[in-house]
Amino acid sequence: MDDKLMLMIPGPTPVPEKVLLAMAKHPIGHRSGEFSQIIAETNANLKWLFQTENPVLALTASGTGTIEAAIINFLSAGDRVLVGNNGKFGERWAKIAKAYGLDMQQITAEWGEPIAPDAFGEVLAADSEKKIKAVILTHSETSTGVLNDLEAINKLVKQHGEALMIVDAVTSLGSYNIPVDEWGIDVIGSGSQKGFMLPPGLGFVAVSDKAWAAYEKATLPKFYLDLGTYRKAAAKDSTPFTPPVNLYFGMKVALEMMKEEGLESIFARHQRHKEATRAGMKALGLPLFAPDSNASPAVTSVVPDGIDAEKIRSVMKKRFNIAVAGGQDHMKGKMFRIGHLGFVSDRDILCAVSALEATLQELGHSTPESGVAAVSKRLQQG
Structure with missing residues (x-):
């Protein structure tokens, strides 16, 4: 049956019908007064979502573009930086730092394990000359399902005093409580196709006063990703370059939906879905890659023992029209990933785990318990 695909991947994520309908309108002039009103409203709601009083700058870019912007706007060639690397995206930020000639040191952990805050703390404490200019961390490592302890690492960066805290919150912003101003995070980026319930195409960056002071001294080359130009334009309810007008139509509606649900409810829903999904996997006897903590x-x-993860993905797609993500790099064929981010409901979790249970049966894999029963039990707890 056509048009029944169910996205259970960590991006792009499902888009509400109201958002899709808003995006189906005719474009308007991006320099018109009408569009300026939309920018003003969405900028205010982005500040609400990011829990910051500073402007949240919208770029026509993916999440990778926002983190590249976060790196090049506040640093100079030769600056010393620490990059957390325990997965595909931490590895990507290390490559960007190297590409721009930064003196980059990686703080690592194995895929599937969180980076120990003390690993950052030891290096930061030893930096008596304050040469470390930034710490770059992936909060939610999408490739592994590991959530690094941003709050603890950020506190260590604050104790250092000089270094900026630059955060990839591409899959955690909108799914986990990150009080940006309260924690004093300097630069944080995310993307529209994740918790924002939008298609890909927009990236978002929030910047602290401390980071803006560093911007004035930074010398890395930039033009399209020069956040200073976005800051000036945002102050006038405008954009420095042509934006994806219809994505803004959708963003206006999506942010209104999020405000109606409320931050606490959004975070509680994602926590419930995480715990329900993990309970389902445990009941089905499928090993989890990231620790519960x-x-x-x-x-x-999920790392299924004795079954090719790609076979699981293939059957779920062909038989049930449900897409789950595969493993990346050396985990390809060994892992599948279930996204429960953004516009996802209790019904979606039940449906996905039920289809997975049926898929395992079709592949001749016996399960010790019912995954659906385990999911249902957790969801009933609220």
């Missing part, structure tokens, strides 16, 4: 609210990574 550091599991992402956005994505659950």
Whole structure:
């Protein structure tokens, strides 16, 4: 049956019908007064979502574009930086830092494990000359389903005094409580196709006063991703370059939906879905890749023993029209990832785990318990 695909991947995520309908309108002039009103409203609601009083700058870019912007706007060639790397995206930020000539040191952990805050703390404490200019961390490592301890690592960065805290919150912003101003996070980026319930195409960056002071001294080359130009334009309810007008139509509606649900309810829903999904996997006898203590609210990574993960994905797609994500790099074929991020309901979790249970039966894999029963029990707890 056509048009029944169910996205249970960590991005792109499902888009509400109201958002899709808003995006189906005719474009308007991006320099018109009408569009300026939309920018003003969405900018205010982005500040609400990011829990900050500073402007949240919208870029026509993916999450990778926002983190590249976060790196190049506040640093200079030769600056010393620490990059957390325990998955595909931490690895990507290390590559960007190297590409721009930064003196980059990686703080690592194995895929599937969180980075120990003390690993950052030791290096930061030893930096008596304050040469470390930034710490770059992936909060929710999408490739593994691990949630790094941003709050603890950020406190260590604040104790250092000089270094900026630069955060990839691409899959955690909108699914996990990150009080940006309260924690004093300097630069934080995310993308529209994750917790924002939008298609890909917009990236968001919030910047602290401390980071803006660093911007004035930074010398890395930039033009399209020069956040200073976005800051000036945002102050006038405008954009420096042509934005994706219809995505703004959708963003206006999506942010209104999020405000109606409320931050606490959004975070509680993602926590409930994380715990329900993990309970379902345990009941089905499927090993989880990330530990319970550091599991992402956005994505659950599963390493099935004795079954090719790609076969599971294939059957779920062909038989049930449900898409789950595969493993990346050396985990391809060994892992599948269930996204439960953004516009996802209790029904979606039940449906996905039920289809997975049927898939395992079709592949001749016996399960010790009912995954659906385990999910239902957790969801009933609220």
